Amino acid sequence: MQSSNTDFDLIIVGGGMVGLALAARLARTQLKIAIIDPKPVVMSWDNSKFDLRVSAITRASQQLLDEIGAWDFIEQVEKTAYQRMYVWDGEASRGSIEFDANLLAEPNLGHIIENRVLRRSLFQAIKPYRNVQFFDQQKCAKVTYQPEQAIIELADGKSISSKLLVAADGAMSWLRKNSGIEIKQKPYGHKAIVATIKTEKPHQDTAWQRFDHNGPLAFLPLTDEHHCSIVWSVKSNYADQLVALDDKEFLQRLEQTFEFTLGQCLETSQRVAFPLIERTAECLVKDRIALIGDAAHTIHPLAGQGVNLGFSDVEELAQTIEKSHGKQQDIGLKRNLRPYERARKGEIFMMQKAMQGFKLMFEQETPVIQMMRSFGLATTNKHPILKQKLIKQAMGL
Numbered sequence: 001m002q003s004s005n006t007d008f009d010l011i012i013v014g015g016g017m018v019g020l021a022l023a024a025r026l027a028r029t030q031l032k033i034a035i036i037d038p039k040p041v042v043m044s045w046d047n048s049k050f051d052l053r054v055s056a057i058t059r060a061s062q063q064l065l066d067e068i069g070a071w072d073f074i075e076q077v078e079k080t081a082y083q084r085m086y087v088w089d090g091e092a093s094r095g096s097i098e099f100d101a102n103l104l105a106e107p108n109l110g111h112i113i114e115n116r117v118l119r120r121s122l123f124q125a126i127k128p129y130r131n132v133q134f135f136d137q138q139k140c141a142k143v144t145y146q147p148e149q150a151i152i153e154l155a156d157g158k159s160i161s162s163k164l165l166v167a168a169d170g171a172m173s174w175l176r177k178n179s180g181i182e183i184k185q186k187p188y189g190h191k192a193i194v195a196t197i198k199t200e201k202p203h204q205d206t207a208w209q210r211f212d213h214n215g216p217l218a219f220l221p222l223t224d225e226h227h228c229s230i231v232w233s234v235k236s237n238y239a240d241q242l243v244a245l246d247d248k249e250f251l252q253r254l255e256q257t258f259e260f261t262l263g264q265c266l267e268t269s270q271r272v273a274f275p276l277i278e279r280t281a282e283c284l285v286k287d288r289i290a291l292i293g294d295a296a297h298t299i300h301p302l303a304g305q306g307v308n309l310g311f312s313d314v315e316e317l318a319q320t321i322e323k324s325h326g327k328q329q330d331i332g333l334k335r336n337l338r339p340y341e342r343a344r345k346g347e348i349f350m351m352q353k354a355m356q357g358f359k360l361m362f363e364q365e366t367p368v369i370q371m372m373r374s375f376g377l378a379t380t381n382k383h384p385i386l387k388q389k390l391i392k393q394a395m396g397l
Contacts, residue, residue, distance in 0.1 A: 006149045008034045008133075008162040009331065010321070013140060013152070013175040015041070017055070017115065018293035018310035019168030020122035024068040025318040027129040031325060034160060036152065037169075040136045041123040042116055050196045050222055051114035052272055054229045056207070058110050061311040065121070073121035074113065080221045081108035083205045090212040090259065112207070112220045112229065135160075143178050150288040150332070164332035165289045166317070171279055173295035181281055181291070188276040188300055190215055191239035193232040195271045196222070197254065200263025203228050210258060214238055217257055228262070230254070231301055233276060243273050276300055278352055284344060285337035290317055297348045305351060316343045 010026065012019045015037030023033050045051075057065070057079075065071040088096035101108050126132045135154065142153040143165070151161045167175040176183065202225035209218045214235055219228040232254070234242065242250060247268050255265040279298040284291050293310030320340040324331045331337075 006161040006163055008032045008160060009325075010034070010164050010166065011036065011150070011152055011160060011162040012166045012168050013037075014167065014169030014173075014293075014295065015039070015123075015134065015136065016168065016170065016293070017118050017122060017307055018314060019166070020119065020126065021064065021068065021070070021311055021314045022166060022168065022292065022318060023132050024070060024122055024125040025064070025314055026321065027068070027126050027132050029131075029322065029325065031131065031321070031331075033132045034135060034162065035126075035132070036135045036138050036140060036154070038137060038139045041119055041134075043120055043123075045116060049269070050227060050229065051116045052194050052196065052229075052269065053115040054112055054220060054222070055115055055118060055307045056110055056220060057113055057118075058305075058308045059106075061308045062111065064311050064315055065118075068122075068125055070118075070121040070125040073124040074117055077223055078113065078117045080112040080223050081205065082110060082112060082207045082221050083108055085109055085207045085209075087209045088211070090210045090257070109207070112222060140174055140178075143175060145179070145288050148330075162332075163288070163330060164321070164337075167289065167291045167295040168293050169295055171277075171294040171298050173291070175289070176281060176291060176295050179286070179289050181283060181286065181289075184280045184282065186278040188233075188278065189236060190233045190276045190300070191236045191273045192276055192301055193230070193234070193239055193242060193271055193273045195230050196269040197228050197230050197251075197265050198267035199226055199228060199265055202226055203262060208258075208261060210261075212257070217254075219258065219262065232257075233301060236275065239273050243271055280348070280352065284341040285334055287334045288332045290337050290340060292317055296344075297352070299352050309348065309351060312347065313340075313344055316340050 009031040011034045012023055013036050015035045019035060019037070023035050026033060062071060083101045085099040086096065099109060126134070139155040140152055141155045144151045149161045149163060150165045151159055152165070153159045165175060167173050167179070169175055197219070203219065203221040205221055207218065207220055209216055215233040218231045220231070222229055232242070242253065245253065250271065251265040251268055258265070277298060278300070281291050281296045284296055292313040294306070296313065297309065299306060299309070317340045320337060321331050324336040329336050
C-alpha cells in the first residue's frame with residue numbers, strides 16, 4: 001500500500017484567475033496548497049495602455065472576490081462599474097432591450113476589470129498565507145496517479161505529491177490531457193476579435209452590444225470614459241478579413257457596424273483574434289483530480305460569463321473539499337468529489353445551450369425570424385418583472 005503522506009493536500013495546476021481564486025478560497029483552512037504556473041504574476045505595468053483581456057465580473061463573482069480578500073486589492077481607478085446594458089438587433093427589425101441598475105435598486109450591474117488586475121489582486125490575497133506555496137515559472141513534465149496520492153514531476157526534475165490535483169490550466173489543459181480525460185469540442189465557426197478602442201463620445205458607464213447576422217459586437221466600458229474594450233465575434237472568414245485591414249479601415253468598419261453609437265472610433269490598440277469553441281470535459285472529477293474553469297468548459301463570450309462560470313466552480317469545489325476535510329475524509333477520492341460535479345454540470349450545460357441558442361437566433365437572416373426576434377426583445381423590454389428576473393440571473397443574484 002502506498003503511503004498517505006504527501007507534500008501537499010492540494011496541488012492546483014494553473015495560476016490564472018480561477019486557479020488563484022481556489023487557492024485564496026481555501027487558504028484559511030489547514031490544507032497545504034501548491035500552485036504551479038509557468039508565468040509569474042505581473043505586479044506593475046504601463047498604465048497608459050489597457051490590457052487586451054478584460055472580464056465582466058458579476059455581482060456573485062464580486063462577492064467571492066470580496067470574501068477571499070482580493071476585492072480590496074483592486075483600486076477604485078482599476079474597475080469600471082457599469083450602470084446600464086443596452087442590447088439591440090442591428091438588422092431590419094431593430095428590436096432592443098435596456099437594463100438599468102437604478103430600476104433594479106442596485107448600485108451597478110457589474111464591473112469591467114482587466115485580467116492582469118484580477119490576477120494581481122488574487123495573488124496579493126494569498127501572499128499572507130504560509131500554507132500556500134506558489135511554484136511560478138515552473139512547467140509540469142509528468143503526472144502519475146497512485147491509489148492514495150498523485151505526483152507531479154516538474155520540468156526542473158523536482159517532484160511534489162498531493163491527495164488531489166486541480167486542473168485550472170485553461171482550455172488546452174495539460175493536466176486534463178495527461179490525465180486521460182476526453183474533451184468534446186463544437187466549433188462555433190466564429191472568431192473573436194479583441195482590442196481597446198478610443199471613442200469620440202463617452203461610454204456613459206454602459207455595456208453596449210449589437211447583434212447582426214455576422215455575430216455580436218460588444219463595447220465594454222473601461223476606466224477612461226473614452227476607451228472601451230471590444231469583443232467582436234464574427235464568422236471566421238470575415239474575422240480574417242477584418243484583422244487584415246489597416247487601422248484606419250478597421251476603425252471605419254467598426255464604427256459603421258456599431259452605427260456610430262459612440263461617435264467615431266478614433267484609435268485602436270493591437271488587435272487579436274482567436275477561434276471560438278464550445279468545450280465540455282467528459283467528466284469534472286476522477287480519483288485524485290478535479291477540473292475547474294476553462295479546463296472544464298468554454299462557452300461563447302457573447303454574454304461575458306466565462307470567468308464567472310469558473311468562479312462558480314471555485315465556490316462549489318471549495319465547499320465540497322471543506323466538507324470532506326471536516327469529516328476527515330480523503331479529499332481526493334471521486335466519491336467525495338462527486339457533489340461538486342453534480343452541482344456544476346447542470347448550470348454549465350444550460351449556459352452552453354443558451355449561448356448556442358442566442359448565436360443561432362441572431363445569425364438568422366430570414367425576415368420572419370428577424371421579426372420574431374425583434375418582437376421578443378421589445379416585449380421583454382416592456383415587462384419590468386421579466387427584465388428584472390433576467391438581469392438578476394445574469395448578475396448571479
